[in-house]
Amino acid sequence: MKKQKLKAEKSKIKIYIIFTMILFISITLVKASIIDNSADADFSDPLEQCCIETNSGAQCQVVNPSECKSGKATGTKTCEQVTECKIGCCIDTSERTCSPQSLFSKCNLDNELIRWDNNNDCSEVSECIAGCCILGEKVEYITEGRCRKRTMEKGLIFNFKEGVEKTECLAIANSQELGACVLENKNCVFETIAECAEQKGTFNESLLCSNENLDTLCEKQYSIQCVEGKDEIYWFDSCGNRENIYDSDKDKSYNKGEILSKEDSCGFDKNNAGSKNCGNCNYDKGSICSSTEFGETSVDEGDFTCRNLDCGDIDRDYRENGESWCDYDGSVKFGTDVVGSRHWVKKCIDGKVEVEGCKDYRTEVCIQENTFVSFGKDGVVRKSSATCTPNRWNECMKISVNDYSNMAEGEAAMTDCIENPYCYVGYTSDFPGINEGDKGYPFLCLPNYPPGFNFNDTTSTNKDICGILTTTCDDSWCRTEEWTQQMNEICTSFGDCGLWPNIKGIVPPDPNIILNGESISMPYRLFIKTYANPKLAKAIGAVFSFGEFAKIAIDGGDMLMILNFFKAKNKEIIVFGPGEGRQTIPPTKAGWPDVPITACHPELDVESCAQYIGSGSGGSEVSFSCRPWRPPKIGGIVGGCEKCNEDPDKPCTQYRCSSIGRTCIILNDNLENPVCVQSVDDKQAPDIFKGKIENHYSFENPIPNEEIDIEYEERSDRCVPEFTTIQFSLKTNEYAQCKWDFEEKDSYDEMSEYFNEGEDFAKEHELNFSMPSIWTFENEGELLGDLKTWFANTKIHVRCQDHHANGRDYIVNLCVNSAPDIDVPEILNYNPESGSYFAYGENEKDLTIYLNEPAECKYSNDPEIDYDSMSNSMDCKTKLNDWKTYGKEIGWPCSTTLTGLIEDENIFYIKCKDKPWVKTQADITKYEERNVNTDDFEYILYNSESKLKIESVSPQNEITVRTAPVSVDLEVITSGGMDNGKSICYYSKRKDSLGFQLGAENSNIHSTTLSILEEGEKIIWIKCEDEAGNIDSENSTLNIKFDNEAPIIVRAFQEGGNLKLITNEEAKCYYDFTNCDFDLENASSMTTAFDKTHFAEWNLGKTYHVKCEDILGTSSSGCAMIIEPSKLELK
């Protein structure tokens, strides 16, 4: 009985040790997996440079020199300073055509007729300004020079209207005066007066060629036809001339041989689709002239019809021609997009629904706007318009990342998050588990549309993004499934992380790691499947609409801020307390509940809540690690991968295909409809063999595909030292996933630990392995015997499997040093770094150091003082589980506040002593003496020389521009602080909001280009901060004024022998004596510089045709004024 009890006890101990070690090591591994080396953190390749032409023929790209054609590398990091890569306006002076955004090297300047201008978009090049060129009945939107050329070719009179937009130009085409041009021999052509003049005919405005009074050969209403460029069905006479719009009432249509306008024709402003009697089709109303096809009704006089361009009822919405709307693969918003999904824009074009995909991986999302049109019989009629826009998830992460030093800043940031359509507010810092410790975020701002991940990319940081949500919690509620679900839902908001369905509704195994908590149950898994069904998800999505109301747990502190915030937003709040139970507080309620409210889940009833009230660990800490989503095994599901090919309107892509199953591959992805198929299973498990191992360690006794030993070369017993991270790798002959465990398990899924690459498929699998000392374990409890044996013969069981789950087992054997610890503690990291600066005027600074083992530390202002004589103790965490992460590593933290900081240099001397549990002589006998540093660790802090100061912000005051949007170059110059003004600056439209980064970091000149759409006063708030924490803030007031009006001449009179003009704004005026159709460049100027007064010689016999142009280049299309001095009659 006793033996059995002892055995049971030892088993429990073993399990406890294993779990603790697993926790310790797994955290090490997870954290170590974040960015292997610092080079990866700098994502710009230092070798990349501007290449004038790449091997693939691309012009002016920043690439690795190996991708550059011979002789085309420039040696510069950007292309902006390379002459050949300058961007500007390339002008063909012979054709009078202009190409904006053109490369200098492609401008063909060898041709003397081609010239270059630095103006990027050609907007300030006078010969590039396009206008409406009227060429008879047709129009072209081209430059003036090209218009002259065209006109000459056609033998027409030059007619060019500048200052006209393209759409206006098209409208002009439809308003040309037409008429019957009677030629010799009674022939007649229906055309414009200009065309008629060219043919030397007699023009009869507004008459048809078949008009009886004209006595032509043309008989009326001979046939009907569509006309190119027109929507309607027209009558044609026997000469082939167009007459009026078709109407079965012939006389009405004929209109006595005169032109009948569209407005006066039958069925004006109606669709007339399918009408037998009226051919007044209207594209804007959804119809156009077309030859009749099978099933369509033609008009009485011919095989033509007004074809209905509307798409009719689509998903219970009537869709008109030109309308567009969003379509989704499943649920959207609040982080619910399913894995593999893409956003789509559907458009009704010419009676057909066209589907256009937004960019894959949800790098673009579909945004729809509904415009009210009218009240129809079935309710409100709306027309929708949708477009793909870039998914600005990074703005949400930026808001989450920032530290908020006060409530106002946090509140402003929360407003930014709510108002950003790409973001939503997640949870508050008091939610159990989401406690970032020192940072203390008031909330999480999460992407509304999580970005999609490339599952095949093993080097990306995506897995690290999921890993951000790795947290521990010892609140009792954290042991409920509800907590796990909530954590999972935050996890899935980061991207393709966590447990979530794919586009086919398949929910793969849960990739998250939950220790000591409740795992996800089947009902929840079944529930989340519904998110893959867009219609169903809409109906129930509101339940998880965290943006609509806050399910928050309140615990003093931030309560007031959060409650006030949501009250201001007119949102109700659900709070929970033991006395009153769950209650919903409407925003209008005056006062707040005065019962103590503690953390509890809003969905729980009072009794359940009472169980969880009051924190207290009551057991081991619960840990949740968010992991990347992994495609399911498609296995024996018939046609599993091929499901991706089902909808030809939504072609399969690499992302969609790989989301369906891990063995799905995409073929023909450069064709219009690629196919997704199952890859072939070779039924072979991957071979496993040794990889790399770091110095001082070696692989020994390998048995291929079975096992291998790791030995430490520096010790006689070859055992690896404790508290030391060993990095080694195993290799497989094909891409495989590998996991490991201290215990032998039956299957891959049962194994608990991942290699560094996580769930990714790789050929090399790295592991960072570290063990604490056996004595550390002993300190946590009375543990001996089994543990020593275990330390002496540690087995790491490995299993690797390929895409088709063909797996193989492998064992790595090693022993861990269990000898007494004789090494002194080591400081692994300082935060802030030694040699850093503190803010000007500060006289104290918080310091945290991280040690390689549990230890106690002290510091002094004087060097070489014994540890025991040092007077300043640091606050150190010494339990085995007290380790913390810093960057990629872990260590045991010690913290303090360094005070009495002076100007210039401040040096502190630190020493540490390990084995803090050794207190008595008996302890010393057992664990040996404590090891203490004899040499000091030196820590230095420098003072900032002065405050950080924003020296200037430009521009300030008024800016006048022609049209919206206007680009404003915002520039801020800083000085002082830690390093001559080098800092990072942000700008925002709100005082307490951090806003957006302004220019580069670590510079004293910060600039960016703002795009402003509206007129009026704009205040821009600027805040700058350097690395030492010196801060300054400032604001800039801009008054944007739009001026697209040409200058007006307000007075014209004679003065001292001159003609004097006064304009309403500063301008330059020019005159010509002939007409208003003159070039400013060649005309006589009345002004030397921009001014409001203008002079010209007084010449009685002449007529002055005057044009004026303001500073922005705006001038009227014709004359501003025509002046005859003899009469001083102003026209």
Next chain:
Amino acid sequence: MKNMKKRKRNVGNLLKQKKGQVTIFIIVAVVIVVLSVLIYMFYPKIKGNFSFYEKNPSAFIHDCLEKEIKDSAIRISEQGGSISPEHYFIYDDKRVEYLCYNEEYYLTCVVQQPMLYNHIESEIKENIKEKAKTCFEDLENTYKGKGYAVDLKQGEMNVELIPKKIAISFNSTLTLTKGKTETYKSFNIFVKNNLYELVSIANSIVEWETTYGDSETTTYMNNYHDLKVEKKKHTDGTTIYILTDSNTGNKFQFASRSLAWPPGYGASEVYVSQLT
């Protein structure tokens, strides 16, 4: 009675004979028509009676070059403006040239072919020049064969895209002498094709791409009712634009890569280091 029967029989025989003749005539007529059609289709040189060209050498050159011009236009249209694209994306088994491109993420593209009209004109010119030379040689030989003394001075060829047409002009002089002398200065041929209009739209789209990284295509379709603009976005950030004139079926397609975003968090390590 007998006579009547005999007469009837004779008449019947006669009728039968006549029916048979008619049948034969019909068959022969059909054969002649079919043969004529076949000859017309497969022997194009016979299409036009040379007497038509005798007074219209431009028409000869037009008919000689027309197919080559059309084929060039089609090939160029399918490949983003080039006969042999250098920098392209493979779409639907065709090499579609990038008119606007940036290798990097988060940046708008750089226009790769700024003078697109000029480029297409020179591509067409380059592609048809050999054939044009042959056509003029044929023309010369044909006239000589008809007994003319021919003096042909071959000049420059100019290709221009104009509204609804491709205009090819030859600055060549042809002097024909047969009795009297006739001189033809310059040869102008026009082939119907609305490449001009489609390239204009393409230029406009490229302007959008280079400024905003994308374009709103519905506007073009609202302004030009016969135009269809399709946009196909690919995983690597490339967008293929396909412009189609629904009246003529003419198509112009090109590739663009602008403001591409990597999947997931890509190069956003800054967020990782700040949050951990």
